[in-house]
Amino acid sequence: MNIVVCVKYVPDAQAARRFTPADNTTDRSSVDGLLSELDEYAVEAGLTLAEASDGKVTVLTVGPAEATDAVRRALQMGAHEAVHVQDDAIHGSDAIGTSKVLAAAIGKLEYDIVLTGMASTDGTMSVVPAMLAERLSLPQVTFASELTVENGVARIRRDGDTSTEIIEASLPALVSVTDQLNEPRYPSFKGIMAAKKKPLQNWSLADLGLSADEVGLSAAWSTVDDITARPPRQAGQIITDEGDGGTKLVEFLAAAKLV
């Protein structure tokens, strides 16, 4: 089975994430970044499928130079090869532009299944997987908390707000996975060493047959007017319970007309 896993390089949520004032885009260079935590579950799912089918995992990312760190991590976990699409013109793309680039790259790969995480931890939109299904005309099988692939059929459990659904589709399909699906493995020392020798290709827009005016900030279909840093919440009143903590709590709530 050929498995393609899409991953994203994101600013570390523990660091001071910020925007570049010049163009209101996410600052991906002066903030430390890493493979998006939610994508680890997709990589793990791909590795599990590959192990069961003697298959191959190709990990794919679109991002600036630093984004190689994301695919490298996936290679260390056990992915077989990597593709990093990098082109200055892609900077500032909206989800619509990003999905266009990803779809073009996936189109050049052989696959039975395309795996993604449920959302990135920076944009948190949760829309790129559905957009990929749209662009690639693949069955959309998303938000899997359970996944089995048998006899060419992907079957998932999807937990929604009001109901739980079991969904099936024949491969090839686009599957996104949640953090409920599995426990991502830590790269072993052997895996870290082996990753250095694994194929890592760099593709530009030209390699994908896309032109610069189709992607990037100027091609985006929405624009940011302004960004305001919210002042951190000021810590309010903190008391120590001396036998009346609960009562004082309710006094506060009542005064604020919350109860």
Add this chain to the structure above:
Amino acid sequence: MSQVLVLVDHIDGAVRKTTLELLAIAQRLGEPAAVFIGKGFENAAGTLAEYGASVAYQVEGEGLEDYLVLPKAEALAQVVEQAAPAAVLIPSSTEGKEIAARLAIKIGSGLITDAVEVEAGDNGPVTTQSVFAAGFAVRARVTTGIPVITVKPNSAAPQAISDAPATPEVITVQVTISDLAKTAKIVERRPKEKSGRPDLSEAAIVVSGGRGTNGDFGPVEAFADAVGAAVGASRAAVDAGWYPHSNQVGQTGKQVSPQLYVANGISGAIQHRAGMQTSKTIVAINKDAEAPIFELVDFGVVGDLFKVLPQATEEVLKRKG
């Protein structure tokens, strides 16, 4: 005045609160037009009219609810072509965002997700989003096509209109879904059991428990019931199997923005904060005075939740009389 489409979020015609919030926003932007897909329209019509929908597109077609996401995206695209609206508003649920995503590409329009505010502007609706664990407020606009905007719960107050008609003007739309739309089949659907408590994403008050409960959510639930709240759980509590994942509040659970959030035995790690940081008032009880959660609170009690919460519950019940 142009129509503003609102995709109705409902269960067999029982309209969810998020729909009413979107209709309130639609009232600011144009003529609210509800788009109803599925069964039970007769149950919904009155409510939709009461909360501002002057028009309702009742979408009918085989298989609309039998396959994942794409049938509804195709149906909505068809309504958009018919209605030529000024904007399309969709709830920021899992399904809602995926429908919005595919719709945006189908109709060649920009997409903004998770708006917490939508205002009329000179060049179309202006959205506000709260990003990077509420570190920044971003104002944005769609610049190509018909703005497709998903809106988070609790972003607007439902606006009942006076002298509302008994029903909106109903326009039936017949949809034939594509073959591709039939490729992801919903083979089984199990409705979530009603807990008797408010829905977590919509609740005005959320009372959560974390590692400090040690698995005993009794005091958390008792306080929640006293104040009419939904119950939330931290990732630690869910991973330990103490509470279902559907109650998880956090980056990988639900992001909530209630009037009041009460965190009990929760340290307040980034993963959790991402799920509740925009709550209007935050209160916490924790044994550890150094817990990061105390940096966020409007009121905090350093103490044992097994003592403080029951006392608080008693006080609430006493005041209720």
